[in-house]
Amino acid sequence: MSVRVRMAPSPTGLLHIGGVHTFLFNWLYARGREGACLLRIENTDTSREVREATQQIQRSLAWLGIDWDGPVTFQLDAMDRCRELAARLVERGEAYEDEGAIRFHMPDEGVTGWDDVVRGRIEFPNEQLEDVVIVRSDGRPTYNFASPVEDMDDAITHVIRGDDHISNTPKQLQILRALGHEPPVYAHIANILGTDGKKLSKRHGAVSVDEFRVAGYLPDALVNFLALIGWAPDGETTIMPRAEIVERFTLEAVSASPGTFDYAKLDWMNGVYLRELSPEAYADEVVTYLRERGSDWPEARVRAMAPLVQEKVGKLGEIPAFTGFLFGDVAPDPAELDAPLLEAAERSLAGVEPWSAQAIETALRQLCEELGQKPRKVFAPIRVAVTGSRVSPGLYESLELLGRETSLARIRHGVELAA
């Protein structure tokens, strides 16, 4: 029997990175086994449904490169089927009416258990199982009924979900048993925590896929990072192409203990992915990123700027602040300037021919010698005058890109400010 899994978000808001983590494990499992990965929107709670959410979820998954097979399905569409099955259960005495709702009759003795792929045997005493409502008094099925019913109808073979569903599992198992269906294999993976050990939330940092996208993370980096929370192919490998992750992923290697979302490590990893890109691919990413952010910076210059920052930023979102001086005016702090030194630099740069990074370097190095000063000392005020900051891309390349006229004008302006 071929593998069939499903990703089941509820449309209550933006796609949460914790949800992506469990979806990713589903996706990895299916893709590594020629299986099918379905997308089911669990919208039985209409009161909490957020308009737009369904579209946003799909957009976020698409951006991450996590695809699905077949059409997107909606749990509410299984309403009639659920009602029909519930009626059948009532007929057979497995369920009963209760104030307009239908409750499933759970056994009172014995235990209900299953062999969880990541946790081993889990058992619940049946006396703990309440008679759950499977159909509300308004006719809508509840999650605990619709979910196993759909798993059955979709022929899901492996239910890979968050461990907050562990206590739902015995109930769903009993329902499936009453329906005469062989239950799927269950794999409950731990939820991702914030640095304080609490469930990852807004106050820890970015949590929605959109936020990560806006901050300038690469989908591949995010996927690589997420894959390594709760799973490892071995003790050594850290950076892995997506294809390798797909190939090596197994549920058996998934850890049962919860992992913490380490933003610092993600930043590092994103930097690795950014630096690994070819210069062309990197420029493409930068152009696309800025365009999505609504930037009106001319593309030609953006492409020319890209190589200056590829090794310097860990997230694309840092680029605007870092390279803004190439696209607009600067406001240097007079205290960081030095009039005599800037005048000397102005003289030294005025005759540079051609206006290239190499020629600029030669001229500035010579200036340092003439002044008998260390480059770090000489370049600081020039950098501030030209870029408006003590931190910038390489000075020679920056000057070259800015052009002789603008560069000299900014240095001249620096002299005036410092005077």
Add this chain to the structure above:
RNA sequence: GCCCCCAUCGACUAGCGGCCCAGGUCGCCACCCUUUCAAGGUGGUAGCGCGGGUUCGAAUCCCGCUGGGGGCACCA
């Protein structure tokens, strides 16, 4: 309160009885490189929660404790 789950450096993890006085990665610290910031290089810091067993031998198996998390809805 009841039920369930989890427990290796600050973080992600390797380890599935001897190869481990515990390995890799991030972070952090130091040094090197250096026009700033990064990147890069080298070295370092730091851990098996506690207590009992089992065994010739335990991070690895068992029990208890402690700590953390989750669930107990006509939410998903």
